[in-house]
Amino acid sequence: MKLTYLGHSAFEIQTEKGVILIDPFLVKAPNYDFSNVTDIFVTHGHADHLGKAPQIAMKTGALITAVFELAKYCSRYGVNVNGISLGGWINYDWGRAIALPAFHSSSSDDGTYTGCPVGYLFEIEGKRIFHAGDTCLNSEMKVLGEVYKPDVAILPIGGHFTMDIENAATAAKWIGANSIIPMHYNTFPQINADINKFKSEITRTGKNPLVLDIEESIEI
Ligand code: NI
Ligand code: MN
Numbered sequence: 001m002k003l004t005y006l007g008h009s010a011f012e013i014q015t016e017k018g019v020i021l022i023d024p025f026l027v028k029a030p031n032y033d034f035s036n037v038t039d040i041f042v043t044h045g046h047a048d049h050l051g052k053a054p055q056i057a058m059k060t061g062a063l064i065t066a067v068f069e070l071a072k073y074c075s076r077y078g079v080n081v082n083g084i085s086l087g088g089w090i091n092y093d094w095g096r097a098i099a100l101p102a103f104h105s106s107s108s109d110d111g112t113y114t115g116c117p118v119g120y121l122f123e124i125e126g127k128r129i130f131h132a133g134d135t136c137l138n139s140e141m142k143v144l145g146e147v148y149k150p151d152v153a154i155l156p157i158g159g160h161f162t163m164d165i166e167n168a169a170t171a172a173k174w175i176g177a178n179s180i181i182p183m184h185y186n187t188f189p190q191i192n193a194d195i196n197k198f199k200s201e202i203t204r205t206g207k208n209p210l211v212l213d214i215e216e217s218i219e220i
Contacts, residue, residue: 001125003152003220005212006032008187009049011131011154015094015124021062022120022131025051028187028214034060039092042066043133044106045073045114048187054079065090067099069115073108086118095124100144102135104162127151127220130177134184137167145176152210152220153177156184157198158191165193169201179208 002014007028013020018038025048026032034056042064043049050070057064057079064074064081071083082090089096099118106117119132121144130150144150153175156162162184163171172180180202185193195211202209212218 001127001220002217003129003181003212004217005181005183005214007214009043009131009133009156009183010051011183012037013122013124013129017094018092020094020122021053021056023049023051023133024053024056025049032215034062036060037062039094040064041097041120041131042070042074043102043119043131044104044117045070045108045112046106046134047109049134050074050108065097067106067115067118069113070106070108073112073114086116089123095122097122098148100130100148101138101140102133103138104134104136121148121150129220130154130175131183132156132171134162137163137171139174141171141174145174150175150177152179152181154181154183157182157193158185158187159193160190162191165198165201168198169205172202172207173205177207179210181210181212 004012009023011022019036020039021037054077068083071081102117104117106114122129128150130153155168199209
C-alpha cells in the first residue's frame, strides 16, 4: 500500500481495494486529486481536520467514517456516513479500522458538539498504521502498544494544541511502532516545530523517524 502526506494531519492511503483519505484539510495540497477516494476518516470536528470532507464526499460518493455525532453533522450534507465510536473494529473492503482515544476537544466551526476526538488504527494488507489525531501524550498509548502493536505511528508534534516533540518521543516508545511519522506542525505559527530535533529525539528512542514532504509517498 502507498501512504501519502497531504500536509497538516491529512494523509491518503492507497490500498488494493480502496483509497482512504484522513483529515482532509488540504491547504498545503490544494491540487490534490481526490477523485479515487472511497473512504474518508475524520478524527474530530475542528476545521483543520474535517476540512473539505463533506464536499469531497458529495463529489465522489466516498463514505465518511467518524464518531457518531460528527458523522451526524456530516450527514447534513446528504453524504454517506458511518457513525462509530471508540473500541470496535469496523470492517471495510480493504481491511479494518478501530477508533481509539485522543485527549482533545471536538466541535464544528458553528459550535455543534461533534462527539469525542479519536485516533484511528488501520489494519490493511497485514500492516497496522496508527493516526493519532490531535492529542496530548497519554497512558492509553501504552495500551495501544501492548494490545494493538502498530507498525507505523503518525503523531502530532507541533505542541500548543497537541503534544510536542519530546512527548512524541515518549509516545513512540510506548506505542512501540518501528516508524514514526510527524504531523500537525508548521501549518500555523503556534505549531512551528524543529524537524531536526524530531529526527534526533525519535532516533534516540531506537525508532525510525519518517519525515514526509507535502505530497511525498512511501510504500508500507
Ligand atoms: Ni483539533
Ligand atoms: Mn488540529
